[in-house]
Amino acid sequence: MISRPSNSAREGILHRYRDRLPVTDATPMFYLGEGETPLVLSRRLAERVGCERLYFKLEMCNPTGSFKDRGMVVAVAKAVEEGAKAVLCASTGNTSASAAAYAAHCGLDAFVLVPRGNIARGKLAQAVAHGARVLAIQGNFDAALEIAREISGRHPVAMVNSINPNRIQGQKTAAFEIVDALGDAPDLLFIPVGNAGNITAYWRGFVEYYQAEIAARKPRMMGWQAAGAAPIVRGEPVENPETVASAIRIGNPAGWKGALAASNESGGAIDAVTDDEIMAAYHLLAQEEGIFAEPASAACVAGLLKAGPSLELAEKTVVCIITGHGLKDPETALADQAEMTEVPAELDAVERAMALT
Numbered sequence: 001m002i003s004r005p006s007n008s009a010r011e012g013i014l015h016r017y018r019d020r021l022p023v024t025d026a027t028p029m030f031y032l033g034e035g036e037t038p039l040v041l042s043r044r045l046a047e048r049v050g051c052e053r054l055y056f057k058l059e060m061c062n063p064t065g066s067f068k069d070r071g072m073v074v075a076v077a078k079a080v081e082e083g084a085k086a087v088l089c090a091s092t093g094n095t096s097a098s099a100a101a102y103a104a105h106c107g108l109d110a111f112v113l114v115p116r117g118n119i120a121r122g123k124l125a126q127a128v129a130h131g132a133r134v135l136a137i138q139g140n141f142d143a144a145l146e147i148a149r150e151i152s153g154r155h156p157v158a159m160v161n162s163i164n165p166n167r168i169q170g171q172k173t174a175a176f177e178i179v180d181a182l183g184d185a186p187d188l189l190f191i192p193v194g195n196a197g198n199i200t201a202y203w204r205g206f207v208e209y210y211q212a213e214i215a216a217r218k219p220r221m222m223g224w225q226a227a228g229a230a231p232i233v234r235g236e237p238v239e240n241p242e243t244v245a246s247a248i249r250i251g252n253p254a255g256w257k258g259a260l261a262a263s264n265e266s267g268g269a270i271d272a273v274t275d276d277e278i279m280a281a282y283h284l285l286a287q288e289e290g291i292f293a294e295p296a297s298a299a300c301v302a303g304l305l306k307a308g309p310s311l312e313l314a315e316k317t318v319v320c321i322i323t324g325h326g327l328k329d330p331e332t333a334l335a336d337q338a339e340m341t342e343v344p345a346e347l348d349a350v351e352r353a354m355a356l357t
């Protein structure tokens with residue numbers, strides 16, 4: 001059999017879910033490895049929260065290390081279809097890494113606006129490596145998004161933030177995968193909330209599968225903001241959002257309405273967890289499950305630990321969305337333990353240091 005020179009026409013979410021995406025005959029079909037992420041059964045956290053069927057959807061296993069790739073493949077494919085030569089986004093880091101990678105794959109220029117000093121080093125490294133033009137805005141994400149919106153209105157650049165509906169379309173495919181893997185929707189879905197595009201996308205995916213009778217139920221959507229950046233919980237924008245979880249350091253989310261709709265229509269909730277709770281969950285995930293996620297992703301696990309006792313989870317199926325990889329933010333990982341134990345290159349010294357003698 002003669003194999004085709006490219007896998008790109010037949011793999012990935014553009015192909016697999018084309019009937020449920022805005023894919024036309026003119027849409028370029030390509031694939032960087034996005035989608036089909038693992039759904040991993042919890043071992044030790046499941047015991048802690050008293051829930052046997054607790055799963056982690058490892059969206060950190062997407063090609064650039066975050067869920068953004070699902071939305072980006074659709075947004076960039078549509079941008080190419082429409083003749084764009086450049087893409088633009090504001091980002092706390094992951095969107096910029098993803099936009100830069102997909103733009104490189106398609107030969108487009110990428111412009112990314114990031115809040116100066118508040119983006120994890122790994123994410124910056126990704127944008128730089130892929131050849132994006134990175135502008136460090138002297139302001140926060142909300143200010144950068146405002147400027148990006150203005151620029152995309154004035155210049156022929158494709159805006160690839162989640163206000164681009166193609167991003168939401170692509171990201172809803174994660175909900176499809178969860179239903180496909182479990183045979184139905186879970187009872188509860190725990191997800192971090194920043195600009196609020198992803199919770200909007202998951203809800204859309206679950207509703208679509210329910211309406212198509214592929215799923216018999218819809219999950220309660222449990223969204224988690226960081227306490228210092230919790231505008232939806234507080235009911236008003238936060239002017240100076242602050243949190244260790246830099247990915248969700250957002251004071252005026254563009255997807256505010258979508259997040260509220262997801263929470264209200266599903267009988268769920270949007271609530272907040274403190275930085276201490278986020279960091280405790282971050283360490284538990286890494287040390288009790290072997291999952292190295294970034295702090296923003298740990299926010300939903302912190303939410304599960306906080307709300308779990310009142311939710312009677314024993315008989316429930318629960319999924320936590322692990323949105324981004326811990327390697328993106330090595331500084332946070334090493335913050336508590338920057339110093340390593342130095343030992344001479346001698347057998348007995350190493351044995352002593354290991355407390356084996």
Ligand code: F0G
Nearest residue numbers: 091092094095194195196197198323324
């Ligand atoms: N988790 C991670 C790792 C993220 O990077 C983000 C958002 C979220 C959760 C929240 O998702 O914004 O759809 O509610 N990151 C964006 C960015 C804002 O620019 O990379 P959301």
